[in-house]
Amino acid sequence: MSRGKQLRDVIFGRRSIRRYEPRPVPRPLILELLTAATWAPSAHNRQPWRFAVIESTGQKAHLAAQMGERLQRDLTADGLPVAVIQQDVARSYQRITSAPVVILLSATMADMDAYPDKRRAGHEMTMAVQSVAMAGQNILLAAHDAGLGACWMCAPLFCPDVVRDALSLPADWLPQGMLTVGYPAQARSKTRRPLGDVTIWR
Template sequence: MLRLLQGRRSVRAYLPDPVSTEQLTYLLEAARWAPSPHGRQPWRFAVITRQEARQRLAAAMGERWQQQLALDGQEPEIVQIRLQKSHERILTAPAIVVPCLYLEDLDTYPDPERQAAETTMAIQSLGCAVQNMLLAAYGLGLDGGWMCAPLLLPRHRA
């Protein structure tokens, strides 16, 4: 197991080889075995393989990210380079799995302290599920990478 953990790397350039339905199912099954608060598994996964959907996702993410980078004071040339790399990464990945957290699936409590803890546990469990998928992908000989830009589009539909 340690070799699996040490060998896995996030990659940013992908081969054009398709990921099979069987492989994607295997990755989703690996995610299902992640720990979750009270066994609720408050997550779902959107699997994007169609080029048109990837293009819409890349465009929406790029537009929002460009605004954020400008607010950060990044130079316009640097912003364009970063956007181009991100865009290429999304468009060349043969499959994208978008993890989605469903807070309404959690237990509810009358006090904010326990509710906040429930939310924290849900976020942690989603991270565990994604890690399971990344390790399973590596075990299958596939490369993958964690990408944070989709957080900028919490309500977007590809």
């Protein structure tokens, strides 16, 4: 790896980091992460990923507030207690606004194959989403290799229209997830389920 780490160390050492130091992430380093993302495998090599990088404090606050409003409405409709709703909304807002950088990952079907039936069209959409996910994993690994921390958030899936409007994204950008990125202010240790629990051999 570029900074002396072995691939195994990067894969096994990566953790989801949710607290960051307040210092900014240099633009060249962000570009390194995005470049790594674009070298992920993709369906038909169509590279259906799109990235929106949010560094502005005001833009992060606007995005978080708009997403928070939708989250509050959804949780209220679910009948959750007000205190629980307020806690969830505040947590979501803090996670977005406290990160030095937020990278939104979107999929586009613009260059993917088109089918007249829902079955194959649905599979093609899945292929685009899988491609974006692999690009996101490259970002996570590249961030860890660079001494950064990052965390994948799935929240945009629950309010893609809100995210698209808040960031003035093109209509064909389909928000899939976002990554908070920064210099880690925490160390985390997690275990994994044994292979025997998740693997079968035939």
